[in-house]
Amino acid sequence: MDDQGEIQVNRGFRIEMNSALGPxxxxxxxxxxxxxxxLxxxxxxxxFKNALTTLPMGGGKGGSDFDPKGKSDNEVMRFCHSFMCELFRHIGPDTDVPAGDIxxxxxxxxxxxxxxxxxRNEFTGVLTGKGLNWGGSLIRPEATGYGSVYFAAEMIATRKESLEGKTCLVSGSGNVAQFTTEKLNELGAKVVTLSDSSGYIYDEKGIDSKKLEYVKVLKxxxxxRVKEYADKYSSAAYTAVDPALDHNPLWNHKADCAFPSATQNEINGKDAQNMVNNGVILV
Known part of the structure; x- marks a missing residue:
């Protein structure tokens, strides 16, 4: 039920794909x-992602076509409660352990x-990504973004190079993109792009730690919306999404590295060619 008292109907899913190695x-x-x-x-x-960690975890995915964007905290809470009223019977610490995503x-x-x-009348580790006050883990929010950058650093080291001084394109502006940008900054790289579903910003001067803090508060x-970044920083240009395009212009800038950090299947053939033409050596 939304804040106006209207009933809203969404469809929820949980795919339990394989538990050969663990929950x-x-x-x-x-x-x-x-x-x-x-899903x-x-x-x-x-x-396969979980199997590569060598930890005893199977694979699954879930979610709903509910859109939290523009919803109040109370509306999001009521949906989450409704969603869990059905999901709870299918999950558990030894059965299925969901996490966060987009x-x-x-x-x-x-x-x-x-x-x-x-x-369930029990306090148990059935969800990962919890806050520290209710059983969450230190550095959990940073893990995906940091891991992406560490992996890239090892890749580029095979060429006897490092990320220091490299110009990087990053898509997204959520958890993964934020901590990818943070770690790239720490390693001396310069991040020049971020995006959301409305468009992307290109900041030729780089998204430094101060600007990144603004993005974290903003998102x-x-x-x-990421457009507000361009309103605040004159060095940034904002480009709105154009559904008519057959490529994402975010990937059509001079750079050394690209870090897709928004969603799956972000890069098509045209995007890949644009990156090669612009000097990108690592994705």
Whole structure:
């Protein structure tokens, strides 16, 4: 039920793909694009991602076509509670352990965990990505973005090079993109792009730590749009999404490295050719 008292109906899913190595493990995604096909693909992919960690985890994925963007905290909470009222019977620490994904951060995980605890009358580690105050892990929010950069650093080291001084294109502006940018800055690289579903910003001077803090407040607290970054910093140019284009112009800038950090299947053939033409040596 929304804040106007109107009943809203969304469809929820949980794909339990494979538990040969351990409990099903994979994120929950809240986004209008969510459907059964996308989640089956992501769950299939998650099986192999988790197996590569060598940890005893299977693969799964879930979510809903609910869009948290523009919703109040109360609306998001009511949806999370409704979602968990069905999901709770299918998950557990030894069965299926969901996590966050697009549209599901610490706020949503907290709402989901609160309802799980109420329904099962137990405090157990059934969800990852929780806040530190209710059983979460240190450095969990940073893990995906940092891991991406560490992997890239090892890749480029095979060429006897480092990320220091490299210009990097980063897509997205959520958890993964934020911490990818943070670690790239720490290693001496310069990040020049970020994006969201409305468009992207290109900042030739680089998105330094001070600017990144602004992005974190903008996206995590105010839940604003990346266009506001360009309004605040004159060095940045904003480009709105153009559905008519057959490529993403974010990848059509001079750079050394590219870090897709928004969603799956971001780069098509035209994007790849644009990156090669612009000098990108690492994705």
């Amino acid at each position: 099903y493990k994979g994120g929950l995604r809240f986004h209008p694009s969510v459907n059964l096909g996308i 089956k693909f992501l769950a299939f992919e998650q099986v 549209g599901v951060g610490a706020r949503e995980i907290g709402f989901l965990f609160g309802m799980y605890k109420k329904l 995590n607290v105010r839940r604003g």
